[in-house]
Amino acid sequence: MAKPGFLVVISGPSGGGKGTxxxxxxxxxxxxxxxxxxxxxxxxxxxxxGREYYFMDRDAxxxxxxxxxxxxxxxxxGNYYGTPKREARRILESGKNLILEIEVExxxxxxxxxxxxxxIMLMPPTIEEMRQRLLGRGTESLETVEKRLARAREEIxxxxxxxxxxxxxxxxxxxxxxxxxxxxxxxxxxxxxxTDEIEAFFI
Amino acid sequence: MAKPGFLVVISGPSGGGKGTxxxxxxxxxxxxxxxxxxxxxxxxxxxxxGREYYFMDRDAxxxxxxxxxxxxxxxxxGNYYGTPKREARRILESGKNLILEIEVExxxxxxxxxxxxxxIMLMPPTIEEMRQRLLGRGTESLETVEKRLARAREEIxxxxxxxxxxxxxxxxxxxxxxxxxxxxxxxxxxxxxxTDEIEAFFI
Numbered sequence: 001m002a003k004p005g006f007l008v009v010i011s012g013p014s015g016g017g018k019g020t021x022x023x024x025x026x027x028x029x030x031x032x033x034x035x036x037x038x039x040x041x042x043x044x045x046x047x048x049x050g051r052e053y054y055f056m057d058r059d060a061x062x063x064x065x066x067x068x069x070x071x072x073x074x075x076x077x078g079n080y081y082g083t084p085k086r087e088a089r090r091i092l093e094s095g096k097n098l099i100l101e102i103e104v105e106x107x108x109x110x111x112x113x114x115x116x117x118x119x120i121m122l123m124p125p126t127i128e129e130m131r132q133r134l135l136g137r138g139t140e141s142l143e144t145v146e147k148r149l150a151r152a153r154e155e156i157x158x159x160x161x162x163x164x165x166x167x168x169x170x171x172x173x174x175x176x177x178x179x180x181x182x183x184x185x186x187x188x189x190x191x192x193x194x195t196d197e198i199e200a201f202f203i
Numbered sequence: 204m205a206k207p208g209f210l211v212v213i214s215g216p217s218g219g220g221k222g223t224x225x226x227x228x229x230x231x232x233x234x235x236x237x238x239x240x241x242x243x244x245x246x247x248x249x250x251x252x253g254r255e256y257y258f259m260d261r262d263a264x265x266x267x268x269x270x271x272x273x274x275x276x277x278x279x280x281g282n283y284y285g286t287p288k289r290e291a292r293r294i295l296e297s298g299k300n301l302i303l304e305i306e307v308e309x310x311x312x313x314x315x316x317x318x319x320x321x322x323i324m325l326m327p328p329t330i331e332e333m334r335q336r337l338l339g340r341g342t343e344s345l346e347t348v349e350k351r352l353a354r355a356r357e358e359i360x361x362x363x364x365x366x367x368x369x370x371x372x373x374x375x376x377x378x379x380x381x382x383x384x385x386x387x388x389x390x391x392x393x394x395x396x397x398t399d400e401i402e403a404f405f406i
Binding site for chain 2: 121123124125126127153156159160161162163164165166167179182183185186187189190191192194195197198200201202203
């Protein structure tokens, strides 16, 4: 059996630049796997079942939740999105590391199931910089911005429950993505993940 | 007060290429501090007290050990070598990280005093490769080589007590040193070391 991979959880307030950083991390570390999520949202044109998402109806999704077959899930704009445990297990058993981008609250849920998951919170340096970023986009009302900031405040209070904190400073996407890659490579060298190498010494 | 630094412990069987890797790590990461050790060995020409070593007599050294003023110490060729706690504390309080190269057995001793020290064991991939390396030097008798291998076997059994294991494959000094630097940078982002950054978000 291949040495199993480990789970990397990336989270953080939205508006923290998570999406951009994640894209760079995947480019820098193409060997890391992403899981295909399940969703109740209808497929868009060109989307294929099992490639972009596993498309399923609400009943089927809720049944999986009830059977505890979801590693984590969330409801967004009236649709469910979740990571099937089966999918995560298949990837980890194949020896690949798996990266999951989840809501901040989902970390505790995942840590219960995978105590050796590596969790990284990506946070903006200050609430003020986050406000400027959100206002700068010009796509959201002042009220929405304040709501998101209030939510970020709650989320950052959960930061000490994460293993690592990476501060995403303006214009430092590259440095930020590199730092996340370093954390993942460092975690690969944890003594508890090196039992094969320790054994190999004696052969 | 500056954010305190943390202690990085590097260890591993001798003949594992530790010295060469350490030199590269220090070149790649000049901001990390080395502590000046204390020794009972007489100063060599050009050596200065407080620069290469703190030179002291046997009584003074043993008194420091008795007063528990040494972070760790060892006896080599009839002379004591040790790290004064005072010296380590001064560096860490100044906000610098401190790297210590110690004997494998010293790790447990240091973990008791500094539970958040980061320990890295540098090990050769196999006992056979280690044998070839030692024989290749041509400076040691077959008997000495076998003694060192026997000792290495005992030392590698202590590997699971380290935080990280880095395998030093032949001709991979650079990769090895880079990996150690990555571990140190990753450890700087541990949530427990980021409390200042978490607080700063709310200001």
